[in-house]
Amino acid sequence: MSNWEEGNYEAxxxxxxxxxxxxxxxxxxxxxxxxxxxxxNRFVLVESDGVLNTVNIAKVRExxxxxxxxxxxxIEAAKTSIKCMVKVKMEPGFRDPTxxxxxxxxxxxxxxxxxxxxxxxxxxxxxxxxxxxxRAIAGPQPMGAQTKPQTATPxxxxxxxxxxxxxxxxxxxxxxxxxECWRLMQQHNQKLKPEEVTEKWYGYIDATxxxxxxxxxxxxxxxxxxxxxxxxxxxETQDDGEPMPF
Numbered sequence: 001m002s003n004w005e006e007g008n009y010e011a012x013x014x015x016x017x018x019x020x021x022x023x024x025x026x027x028x029x030x031x032x033x034x035x036x037x038x039x040x041n042r043f044v045l046v047e048s049d050g051v052l053n054t055v056n057i058a059k060v061r062e063x064x065x066x067x068x069x070x071x072x073x074x075i076e077a078a079k080t081s082i083k084c085m086v087k088v089k090m091e092p093g094f095r096d097p098t099x100x101x102x103x104x105x106x107x108x109x110x111x112x113x114x115x116x117x118x119x120x121x122x123x124x125x126x127x128x129x130x131x132x133x134x135r136a137i138a139g140p141q142p143m144g145a146q147t148k149p150q151t152a153t154p155x156x157x158x159x160x161x162x163x164x165x166x167x168x169x170x171x172x173x174x175x176x177x178x179x180e181c182w183r184l185m186q187q188h189n190q191k192l193k194p195e196e197v198t199e200k201w202y203g204y205i206d207a208t209x210x211x212x213x214x215x216x217x218x219x220x221x222x223x224x225x226x227x228x229x230x231x232x233x234x235x236e237t238q239d240d241g242e243p244m245p246f
Contacts (some may be wrong), residue, residue, distance in 0.1 A: 004090060004102040009034050010110070011086045012066075017120040018071045023048045026121075026130060028060065028071055030078060032104065034086055041086075041104040045071055052133050063109040068138035070131075072123050084112040092242075128206065129234060135229035141196070153210075175217030176224035184224065188231045 014031040020161050021027055026046035046052045047175045061068050063084045064077070065066050087106040095101045166200070189197045208219040215223075 003137035004088065006087055006158045008090050008108075009086050011035075011039075011084055011107075012081035013074075013078040013084070014038065018045075018074070018123075018126065022127070026071070026126065029098065030074065030080075030107075032084070032107075033084060034079075034088065034104070036104075037102070037199045039086070039088075039104050041107060046133070050133075052130070052137060054137055057106070057134075057137065062105050063112075069134050070127065071134070072120075072126075075120070076125070082106065085110055085112050124211075127211075128209065132202065132206060135199065149174070176220040178212070178220060179219075181220055181227060184227045186233075188227065194204060 002160065011032040011034040014029045014033050017028055019029070025044050025048050028043045028045055030041055030043070032041065043060055044053050045057055045060075048051055057068060060066060064074070064082055066073055066077070085108045087108070088090045088102045089105045090100040091103050093101050181204075184195060185201055189200065192200070204223045205215070207226060208215065208221045208222045210216065
């Protein structure tokens with residue numbers, strides 16, 4: 001420990017976890033390899049009152065390349081050795097204040113001047129609780145070319161690699177589908193910006209208690225009902241003032 005000096009060191013990530021502590025703060029814990037020594041640092045993403053810590057989130061996005069939406073992205077990404085720069089300070093130990101230990105005080109983007117990680121919290125529960133807030137501060141995400149006010153395909157959550165199943169043409173179903181629901185979203189929200197349509201879409205998805213990737217036919221029925229209910233209450237119209245056709 002005595003060989004360490006305070007200063008900036010090149011580092012790479014080794015592992016990460018996401019959990020809620022006893023004060024109900026949502027924490028991102030990351031283990032770093034700093035010159036062959038494992039050091040950990042924790043970042044508060046959501047405070048005890050449920051308010052997102054936008055300063056920490058912005059800083060983490062800067063050095064890691066995270067899009068700011070799904071913090072569980074780090075669990076796999078950290079294993080790929082994300083390069084960064086850490087500022088190390090020497091601080092007295094908790095058990096032995098007479099001994100100085102190196103600790104990470106700041107994490108910066110690469111090039112800018114161990115013990116086990118806590119058990120991660122349940123992913124579905126965390127995203128259900130904070131997902132909308134993360135999306136709100138992350139801003140609009142790329143959804144392909146946008147030559148028209150609306151996109152041709154429904155937005156996909158970045159963390160999901162599951163695509164909607166392709167059903168045979170001859171197969172019939174009485175349930176609503178992803179494609180049908182997204183078509184209704186486009187028809188009845190033409191006056192909204194793409195990012196506003198996306199936010200409404202995720203609001204309907206979250207209201208079912210399921211993710212878009214594993215939505216059930218009954219879940220799409222609920223999404224469709226929510227879209228149509230909003231159309232009835234908002235009385236949205238086409239540009240010529242006539243009611244929007246179903």
